[in-house]
Amino acid sequence: MKGFALACLMAAGLSACAAPPKAHDWHDLVNVGDAGMRARAYHDSGDYDRDVAAADAQAQGWIAARAKTASKPAIVLDIDETSLSNWPAMAADDFGYFPGGTCDVLPKGPCGAVAWEMSARAAAIAPTLALVKAAQAQGVAVFFVTGRHESERAATARNLAQAGYANWSGLSLKPDAMHVMTASAYKAPVRADIEAQGYTIIANIGDQPSDLAGGHAERAFLLPNPFYRVP
Numbered sequence: 001m002k003g004f005a006l007a008c009l010m011a012a013g014l015s016a017c018a019a020p021p022k023a024h025d026w027h028d029l030v031n032v033g034d035a036g037m038r039a040r041a042y043h044d045s046g047d048y049d050r051d052v053a054a055a056d057a058q059a060q061g062w063i064a065a066r067a068k069t070a071s072k073p074a075i076v077l078d079i080d081e082t083s084l085s086n087w088p089a090m091a092a093d094d095f096g097y098f099p100g101g102t103c104d105v106l107p108k109g110p111c112g113a114v115a116w117e118m119s120a121r122a123a124a125i126a127p128t129l130a131l132v133k134a135a136q137a138q139g140v141a142v143f144f145v146t147g148r149h150e151s152e153r154a155a156t157a158r159n160l161a162q163a164g165y166a167n168w169s170g171l172s173l174k175p176d177a178m179h180v181m182t183a184s185a186y187k188a189p190v191r192a193d194i195e196a197q198g199y200t201i202i203a204n205i206g207d208q209p210s211d212l213a214g215g216h217a218e219r220a221f222l223l224p225n226p227f228y229r230v231p
Contacts, residue, residue: 037097039226043087051224056127058217059165059203060134066202066218067138074169074199075135076191076217078206079146079156081225084122084163089113090227097228117152120159128205128223129164141169141199145190147183147230149176170194182231188214 009064042048067073077083092168101112103119116122142165148156152174157171172190179188187210192203195216204217208230212220 005225020048037095039095040091042226048224052125053127055221055223056131057124058203059205059219060131062137062219062221063131063140063203064138067135067140070200070202070218072141073139073200073202074141074143074194075132075203075205076143076145076194076201077132077204078208078210078211079144080122081125081207081227082205082211082223083125083128083132083144083165084159085125086113086116086122088121089116114152117148117159118160119157120155122163124163124165125223131205132165132168140202142167143170143172143194144168145172145187146174146208147186148173150174151176157160182213183208183210184213187211188216191216 021187025028063073063075063091080086088106089103089111092103094109097113098110099113101110101115103111103115105111136142144160144165146156153171153173156173156192160168160171174186178186191204191214193199201217202219204212204220206212206220207223207225210230211224212222
């Protein structure tokens with residue numbers, strides 16, 4: 001700031017100087033504590049469940065219509081907060097993300113994210129499960145594409161099965177050594193590979209914009225998720 005003032009004085013005199021604008025004004029920022037309370041209230045009120053059901057219903061209507069005419073139709077689904085709910089872990093951690101550590105004192109925290117996923121305790125998101133079953137009844141192949149790592153494959157497959165998902169055509173997980181800046185950098189090429197097998201991806205369903213970015217699907221459907229953001 002001293003350097004700015006000196007340069008300003010030398011160039012035009014004090015009366016012409018103005019402080020550089022701040023990148024952020026704290027009045028415009030969302031209070032993180034307030035945001036967490038609002039997110040919890042949104043979930044507990046039932047509005048979250050209703051909004052998820054509405055988004056899934058829209059996708060299901062499109063799938064039912066398009067499955068009749070598409071060649072080798074398929075749908076792609078994200079897993080976390082799309083097919084399975086991690087609410088017990090999220091609530092215990094107050095929306096923080098802790099990859100390491102145990103998760104054995106629920107409903108209290110802390111709950112390590114990897115330990116939670118490896119425990120295969122996540123419940124199905126009911127409207128998504130209904131969508132999947134309806135799609136399969138119409139001859140649509142189901143592929144899961146998740147940002148979970150390959151080392152979690154067995155636990156993830158077990159959790160999906162225990163939650164009611166069955167007879168899927170593919171489960172793609174991120175290689176353990178892969179490091180990408182965005183989820184779409186991994187997921188879009190996986191969808192391209194599915195298309196290369198001759199499938200027509202008539203719907204791509206996820207809870208993050210990055211789940212849907214990058215194309216390789218006729219239509220994309222975004223489920224609500226105010227609880228976390230994946231770039």
